Amino acid sequence: MGADHSRHAPPTPPGVRRVLVATVLPLVVATLVAALVLWPRDAPRPDPGQDAPRHHGTVTRVVTEPCPPTPESPEGTPAGSQGPCGTVTVRVDDGPDAGQQVETSIPTGPGAPRVEVGDEIVLVTLTDPADPTVSSYHIAAHQRGTPLIWLGVLFAAAIVAFGRWRGLAALAGLAASFAILLTFVLPAISAGQSPLLVAVVGAALIMFVVLYLTHGVSGQTSVAVLGTLASLVLTGLLGLAATAATHLTGFGTEDATTLSFFQADVDLHGLLLAGIIIGSLGVLDDVTVTQAATVSELAHANPGYSRRQLYQAATRVGRAHVASVVNTIVLAYAGASLPLLLLLTADSRAVGQILTSEFLAQEIVRSTVATLGLIAAVPLTTALAAVVTRAGRDRAATDEAPPSPEVPRPGTGRAEALRALSAPRGTPTSTATRSGWPDPDRSTDTAW
Incomplete structure (x- = not known):
């Protein structure tokens, strides 16, 4: 996550570094303490005995045949599956029947896999409820x-080949993000902890690990960390206010409704807020790292820029970045919700009713809150980076500026000096050439 900036930022002066450490270190400690308090200790574990046994197999033969006639359905009733029909012979690769050939029917229905000879498939063993001793294989x-x-x-080879050591650090940060999500965020929510609080702590953990691992421990990265954390808190508050104002319950999707059947104690409203925060983190750290690096590069290229000039110049870059990222957020949500959007085109209700329904209002709130948090990240991070960078430059200029060397005056011979002193006023005097010797052919009279 985050943008890559290969040129190392100038070292932060000790005074500014101490201020950043005194600000960031308590936040890191507070995040670790909160993670330990919220760490899941009694997370429910799924019962493996409830799952049907699964085995790997290889398709060795496919025989198709005409489907039997189906009874006519009343007009307006959705038509049933019309095939394909036939049998599939599969060689079982593992399990108690490894090496044996078994037959099963060709999978049918919406989303059923289409199999051919040589395909490697997953077999599921189903037991007959009437006779538990009878079981059969089906292609899953x-x-x-x-x-x-x-x-x-x-994916990993392309990142490492292009980013080299920075790309390797990015892969390590990606692995750390998934580790935090799988070992802390999801189990803690399943254990009944507040999804909003878990999401804030988990996002902060991911942010600290990923940003410092990917971009190094520096003042520039610390500025990005503070800007990201402030924007995350603002995003959470905006999400809380928006979901309360729109009376969202979190039951806007089929997945959420299904989850409520399996885990009735999960707070789906808090889960909606947690999704907004975690989903915003990936875009926020990209913007904050870019803004901090932009301020640093502007200060390096124009050492005379003041805080105000740095802020104005970097904000112009941030506006262009935000304009493109906002479109990215909306398209990402639209791409993930294409079945939902297609369903809306077939809905006969009025547009106002569709837009204010639970499932669509939830997506509107999600994208709007994420965009507002993203916009707020630009001025917050840019202002902080301008203050830190300018303070570092001023301190460095005061402490490390070498004394100005004296420029030696070009030497002249004694004869030339006497001739210049004895020359009448108004007579052009000789000037030194680039080699330091007087040039009698060059005039030093001021041109009017």
Whole structure:
């Protein structure tokens, strides 16, 4: 996460560094203490015995045949599945029947996998409720492990090849983000902790680890950390106010409704806020790191810039960045909600009713709050970076400025000096050439 800026920032003066450490270190300690308090100790564990056994297999034969006639459905009733029909022969690769050939019907229905000879698939064993001693194999899905592994290897290789050590640090930060989500955020929410509080603490943990790991421990990174944390808090407060004003319950999606059946004690309203905060973090740290680096580069290129000039120049860059990132946020939400948007086109209700419904209002609030937090991150981070950078430059200029060396005057011979002194007023005198010797052909009279 975050933008990459390969040129190292100038060292922060000791006084400014002490102020940043005194500000950031208590926040890190507070985040770690909160994480320890909220750490899940009694998170519910799924019962593996409730899952149907799954085994890997390879398709060796596919036989298709005409589907039997189906009874006519009344007009207006959705038509049932029309095939394909037939049988699939599968060689079981693991489990008690490893090496054996089993037959099963061709998968049908919406989303059913389409199989061919040679496909590696996942078999699920289903037991007959009437006779528990009778079981049968059914094709559940394709095996996707190997393609996903190769895609991950290509992803990591491209990042390391382009980013080198910085790319390797970015991969480590990505792994740390998933580790925090899987070991702390999700289990803590499942254990009944406040989703909003867990999301704030988890996002702060991710931010500290990823930013300092990816961009190094420096004053510039500390400025980005403070700007990101302030923007996250603001995003959380805006989300809390927006969801309360729109009376959102968190039951706007089918996934949330299904979750309520499995874990009735989960606060879905808090889960909605947690999703807004964690979803905003990835964009916020990109903007804050970019703004901090922009201020540092402007101060390096124009040492005479004041705080106000640094802020104005960097804000112009931030406006262009925010304009593109806002479009990115909206398109990301739209891309993730394409089935929902297609469903809206088939809805016969009025547009006002559709926009104010729970499931669409939830997406509007999510994207709007994330955008407002993103916009606030630019002036917050830019102002803080301008103050820190200018303070560092002024202190460095005062402490490290070398004394101005005396420029030696070009030497002249005794004869030339006597000739210049004895020359009448108004007579052009000789000037020194670039080599330090007088040039009698060059005039020093001022041109009017």
